[in-house]
Amino acid sequence: MTTLTKQPRIELAPWQFEIGGIVLGNGTHIPIGNIEGLGSPATRPQDVDNPTGDGTFPGQDFYGIRTLRFEAGIKTPGDPAMAADLLARLELALDDPGARTRPEGRHVLRGRWPGHRTRRMYGRLRRAEATSTTTAINGWIPLDVEFVGTDPRWYDDEPSHLTLGLDQATKYKSPDRTVDQALCAPAGCDPADPLDRPGWITNYGNVSTWPSIRVHGPIANPRIWNTVTGRVLELGLSLRAGEWVEMETRPGSCWVLRNGKVNVANDLTPRSRLDLFAIPRGRSEIGWSGDDPTGTARLEASWRSAYTAL
Structure with missing residues (x-):
């Protein structure tokens, strides 16, 4: 996902927010008086009017955008030049072409609620006005x-990572082959040792999240699955040593690139739905397979736990 210009990560205290390197909130030069929009995001109901009578037929309710509005102020007593500089920095963050003029461009808003770690949201800074x-x-x-x-989701500021070699994945079976190894040990057996299941992943949030996946060659016909959801990603291609394929699964920004340049989405099999390859909340497991006589291919996955609230 494209974001605003990369900057060193700023540690936030409770009741602080950051965008474009500018920190707002408690203990800063830009205190916040009120924030609107921290509740549920807007919905996009798909209701259909009853063509022969009163009422409507209810359809699916999807979330739309989440609009956050900050009533704030620049407060630099006796230093109007510093106040003007802070205002200019906010305007520069809004003006960034990488986030403002490209369809895939996004700003990143980071915030911290008391008792929580810093979380982030992806979207657009649409207004920074001196009233x-x-x-x-x-x-x-x-x-x-x-x-x-x-x-509309909030995500952990720190991503989680998984690296898995084919030699580690051979103990797992695909969800559509014979009987998969259960995530829970059978009754009367000793609990499974987490060190023996290197494909375990955890989404600490309360809603599903979307991973980024990279497969490094040499490998042919890589196949990736989640043992809890049963979703599968299959690629009908071969990678030499030093080559890789990267897959982004987030709806609205799904893509598959070879070596960061060539679009190879057409090499996905029909059953491979990037937009449905979500990591459920809690613990699940990633497995994968492929043809690699050297045993050096590896899979890398990264994700951020997802939440409905800050």
Whole structure:
């Protein structure tokens, strides 16, 4: 996912938010008075009117955008030049072409609620307006800041990672072959040792999340599955040593690139749905297979636990 220009990660304290390297909230020069939009995101109901009578036929309710509006202000008593500089930095974050003019472009809003670790949201910074300049000479500029979350979920700021070699994956069976090894040990057996199941992954959030997956060659016909959801990704191609394929599964930004350049989405089999290859909440397991006589191929996956709230 394309984001604003990369910057060093800033540690946030509770009640602080950050976008484009600018920190707002408690203990900063941009205190926040109120935040709107931290509840449920807007819905996109798919209801259909009853053509022969009153009422409608209910359809699926999808989430739309999540609009967060910050009533804030730049507060630098006796230093109007510093206030103007902070306002200019906010305007620069809004103006970034990489996030503003490209369809895949996204800003990243980071925030921290008391008792939680820092989480992030992907979307667009749509407004950073000084609502008054009458007190600017004293270093006080009231602000109206609006961030639109095009993905309404919150995600862990720190990603999780998994690296899995084919030699580690041989003990797992695909979900559509004979009997899969169960995630839970049978009654009367000793519990499975986590070290013996290197494909275990954990989504600590309360909703499903979307992984990024990279397969490194040499390998032919790689096949990846999740033992809990039963979803499968299959690629009918061969990779030499030093080559890789990267798959992004997030709906709205799904793609498959070879060596970071060549689109090989057509090499996916019909049953391979990137937009459905989600990691469920809690613990699940990734397995994979392929043809590699050298035993050096590897799979890398990264994901961020997903939440409905900050």
